[in-house]
Amino acid sequence: MKNDIQNIVILTGAGLSAESGIPTFRSKNGISYWESTDNAGVPFFHRVEDVCTPEALARNPALVHRFYDERRTTLATVSPNPAHEALAALDAAWPGELLIVTQNVDDLHERAGAKRLIHMHGELQSALCAACGKAVPWTQALPPGTVCMGCGQPRLRPDIVFFGEMPYQMDAIDEAVRHADLFVSIGTSGAVYPAAGFVQTARHVGARTLELNLDPSAGSIYFEDSRLGPASQLVPQLVRELLG
Numbered sequence: 001m002k003n004d005i006q007n008i009v010i011l012t013g014a015g016l017s018a019e020s021g022i023p024t025f026r027s028k029n030g031i032s033y034w035e036s037t038d039n040a041g042v043p044f045f046h047r048v049e050d051v052c053t054p055e056a057l058a059r060n061p062a063l064v065h066r067f068y069d070e071r072r073t074t075l076a077t078v079s080p081n082p083a084h085e086a087l088a089a090l091d092a093a094w095p096g097e098l099l100i101v102t103q104n105v106d107d108l109h110e111r112a113g114a115k116r117l118i119h120m121h122g123e124l125q126s127a128l129c130a131a132c133g134k135a136v137p138w139t140q141a142l143p144p145g146t147v148c149m150g151c152g153q154p155r156l157r158p159d160i161v162f163f164g165e166m167p168y169q170m171d172a173i174d175e176a177v178r179h180a181d182l183f184v185s186i187g188t189s190g191a192v193y194p195a196a197g198f199v200q201t202a203r204h205v206g207a208r209t210l211e212l213n214l215d216p217s218a219g220s221i222y223f224e225d226s227r228l229g230p231a232s233q234l235v236p237q238l239v240r241e242l243l244g
């Protein structure tokens with residue numbers, strides 16, 4: 001695996017954090033749900049369209065803000081798992097270029113120690129002003145109408161890239177993928193674009209492509225190599241191979 005590889009891009013998704021106790025999306029009849037639990041611990045589901053779109057935020061800001069408040073609160077109860085830790089160790093030790101691009105909005109990569117990291121879909125612990133565009137660190141509840149300290153408008157919202165919005169730092173990501181020798185996708189369903197298309201760019205420039213996932217994903221056919229299993233086992237094994 002190590003021969004001739006200098007530049008690595010690693011795309012991570014919700015499956016990486018699943019073993020830390022953060023639920024992934026579930027799909028039924030073509031509709032995606034995000035699983036939650038009520039105060040009594042009983043599971044229920046949020047439709048993606050109700051909590052992850054600009055239209056949902058305009059229609060029912062209280063629901064959308066509460067949904068992300070709950071996810072932000074959950075962060076205190078979870079910890080990085082061996083997959084996050086292995087990627088942080090790779091980041092620290094890899095002498096060539098390396099970029100971890102995560103679709104996850106949790107902070108488990110950075111809590112494990114990863115530094116070369118882009119949160120392309122935003123972060124739970126950040127608030128974004130819909131009026132002036134300034135983002136600020138945010139660890140508390142974020143009620144609708146919270147005033148932005150920068151411009152004074154009551155327009156702070158969760159700093160999450162909703163479906164239909166442009167992911168962050170696409171130029172930097174594209175540049176890294178175009179120079180990759182190895183592109184690895186971990187724990188992502190391959191259903192959410194533009195992230196799902198990175199593998200095709202990587203192949204176009206001649207990078208090796210590897211998918212690690214619990215089940216074959218929608219994009220599996222685009223990868224040269226696929227390994228199936230839990231990220232907490234597959235990722236440390238891959239990092240051992242890369243670091244020798």
Ligand code: NAD
Binds near residue numbers: 012015024105
């Ligand atoms: P997804 O929920 O659509 O797919 C998760 C994938 O992970 C599936 O293919 C599943 O087979 C795989 N998986 C589940 N458990 C695994 C494990 N233990 N080891 C390896 N793979 C495992 O997630 P996605 O593709 O990342 O897209 C969902 C969107 O939802 C993203 O944009 C993300 O922002 C958001 N999301 C984020 C979080 C988070 O921050 N932790 C959680 C859920 C959803």
